[in-house]
Amino acid sequence: MKYRVLALACSALLLSAGETVAEVPSVIAIRGARIVTVSGPVIARGAVILRDGLIEAVGDAQPPPGAWIIDGEGLTVYPGLLDALSTLGLPDTPSLNGTGRPNATRPQGAPPAVPRGPEDRPLNTSYLRAADELSPTDRRLEAARNAGFTGAVTFPTQGVFAGLGAVIDLAGKRPGQMVVQSPAGLYLTTHSGGFGSGYPSSLMGVIAYIRQIYLDAGQYKTAKAIYAAHPKGLKRPGYDKWLEGVLEAPRVLLPARDPKEMERMLRLGEELNLKVLLYGLAEGFRAPEILKNRNAQVLVNLRWPEKPRAADPEAEETLRDLETRDLAPSTPAALVKAGVKFAFYAGALEKPSDVAPAIRRAMNAGLSHDNAVRALTLNVAELYGVSDRLGSVEKGKIANLVVTRGDLFRDKTEVKYVFVDGIKYEPAAEAPAPAPEVTR
Amino acid sequence: MTKLPWAALAAGITLAAAPPIVIQNARVLTVTRGAFTGAVIVKDGKIAEAAEKVMIPPGARVIDAGGQYLMPGIIDCHSHIAADSINEGAASVSSMVGIEDVLNPDDISIYRALAGGVTTANILHGSANSIGGKCTVIKTRWGKDADGLKFEGAMPGIKFALGENPKRQGMDDGPAGSRRNLRYPGTRMGVEDVIREAFTEAKAYQARWKEYEAGKARGETLIPPRRDLKLEPLVEVLEGKRFVHAHCYRADEILMLLRVADEFGFKIRTLQHVLEGYKVAREIAAHGAGASTFSDWWSYKVEAYDAIPYNAAIMVRKGVLVSLNSDSGELMRRLNTEAAKTMKYGGLTETEALSLITINPAKQLKIDDRVGSIEVGKDADLVLFDKHPLSSYAKVQKVFIDGVVYFDRDKDLSERRLLELNKRKLLEKEKQSAPQQKKQDRRPQ
CATH class of the missing domain: 2.30.40.10 (Urease, subunit C, domain 1)
Known part of the structure; x- marks a missing residue:
């Protein structure tokens, strides 16, 4: 005692x-x-x-x-509420505010400054583990608990292959006590370095890069298995920490905002035989049947689209943008109706107390209270394979x-x-x- | 897709077993079989009949096009619309990337092109790279998803580029006002070198796989080679399974590329822009390359100074398969008037002029068995103009793709008011809810 x-x-x-x-x-x-x-x-x-x-x-x-x-x-x-995609417990990781770009500083042992191709493994820290970087003193943990959150799936967020996430509890005396499951998945973005930063500098470059990395990972796995069985007389495959990280992930998080991106990313996942969790989905209301038809599992961003703060007052907005702002909160109800399994994430909101108003908007647009609770509790646990515990x-x-x-x-x-x-x-x-x- | 108003413009709604369509009393410009005044019958997405007198099938939808002109859908062999990215500029060989991965069916340029009579377009990677990314041929099926845009069965292609664009990429400001080149190559010689090196690598890669397959067949234990997405498309070029569309301007470079291709044993399918093509038209024809050029656009860079508006006509007369392209979402809306210019500059006939934007680009893309002319059995990709399409007063009235109306001028005009109304309603709604939200924000936390 x-x-x-x-x-x-x-x-x-x-x-x-x-x-x-x-x-x-x-x-x-x-x-x-x-x-x-x-x-x-x-x-x-x-x-x-x-x-x-x-x-x-x-x-x-x-x-x-x-x-x-x-x-x-x-x-x-x-x-306890679970945030399906966040940076809680990782105070040095940039938040998921939707515009996150990789920092100028690169982790140690990073590729050359101007990568020319996938071989240089640019924007890739697939080996980084959220579980290794946790800080129980992250002051955001308390704010999240105050809003009813007890757990989160937390990820490194920088680069294209950002790193391996972990399901964590939002309190613990030591970092290791917070971890419930690691790795929980690999977080991917399509943020390229932009012009002049080296490969990949475009969306199609990023997609081709992702494809090459998964092909490499498959070959790496095969090569290691063949070598392990017949080490004599075969050339030794090199160790590749980036591919190790990729191979370890039980699932992959891919971004998709609208139907076009939903199809694009689900197709890529099918092609590469990945277990995909789509995240974002602001315009999911437009075509939930795409998700249903492809058996997609999705994480819906609770930060509903807003009018850009620094918008040019003279610029005329498109009907589509206006519609998106009006109807984005109807996405969850549309997903329920179509029978698509989804969870919410709050990681892109400014503060955990923004969650309840965001949920209320979804409920005003047709989401039931039960389904709202489920999307922040059991569905999160099920999508990450920890429903036997959480x-x-x-x-x-x-x-x-x-x-x-x-x-x-x-x-x-x-x-x-x-x-x-x-x-x-x-x-x-x-x-x-x-x-x-x-x-x- | 959706029943929302923004998609109301998406006229292309396919119905199972749509009734046949008869477009009658039109002046039909077949391009390959002359012109006549009569009717075209569309059945199951294909042209079922094209003749002066036809029997109207029972249940057919009849469109009276008296005084109007019907031509095959326009084909643009060089376009950059409908894609979320165009250039992967970081590497001078970016053959690992492809437009297919980033097709954007929501790009309004698709609808605008459609409204200008374009039904097929070759969507190319940009010209920042000696060897650029893979291309995709699409039909302008506005309202369909990315898969629905693809011209199913079209030969895959790849973009090459010569000259200023690939050699000046990645420049930045060096010390004391100087300019630094961040990426090889920095010269025209370098461009040639990059292409040679890439194909030398591709041949070695091809050999590595053959060796592995042979060894495996002998029952040896081998680790398979790594699949290289950069080299795979180049092996396909060597094996004749992928077309090369090469951006070029100067005669010397055109000859360089033809020589390199001959040396490595592959073909250049089309030379794009090819503004000095008239100087080396015989050599181009001898290689069997097509030429896709502008009508009268030049001097926008040093290497475009020697361009002449007679380029297309001269190349046609020297036996080159020539098309006119847009390279621009704006020009794409009026390729018919571009074609008309070749009658003034170079004296092409009406049919020859129309060929430059229909059957010739179809042949260049090897889809002429499907599109490019009004012939029985071909896809019902048709454009109805109110005046002769080679007149600058002609306006597109209706556009059919696979027998489905994807653009209807009257429908477009009548729907504009509704769209405007919806927009105003949403703006008003947002304004109404804005002050409330502010109040909430001020609540003490």
């Missing part, structure tokens, strides 16, 4: 003001609360028992002796919960408690929003 008190003091030091101290009893029982399990029906009134960071029981269970009791009267328990209030899963007064995403809803790995966090009522960490 002394150890626990010490740990309590330590986490108190780690946490900044505005969020009360995390408590670490080994058994917690939330009693008399409404429980939105997501995986099953809503329990109008019941208990959730948490033991040693896991969910021990859900429903009409009795609190075991010695448990810390939390009165859930008038509260609702949800699975995404719902179920016995045996990781004790990540958000407890609210009022329905999630409502204007006046109060996030009462957040549990991460069974540890309780309590957002302060008037926590000042942290400065947005968006690079522009």
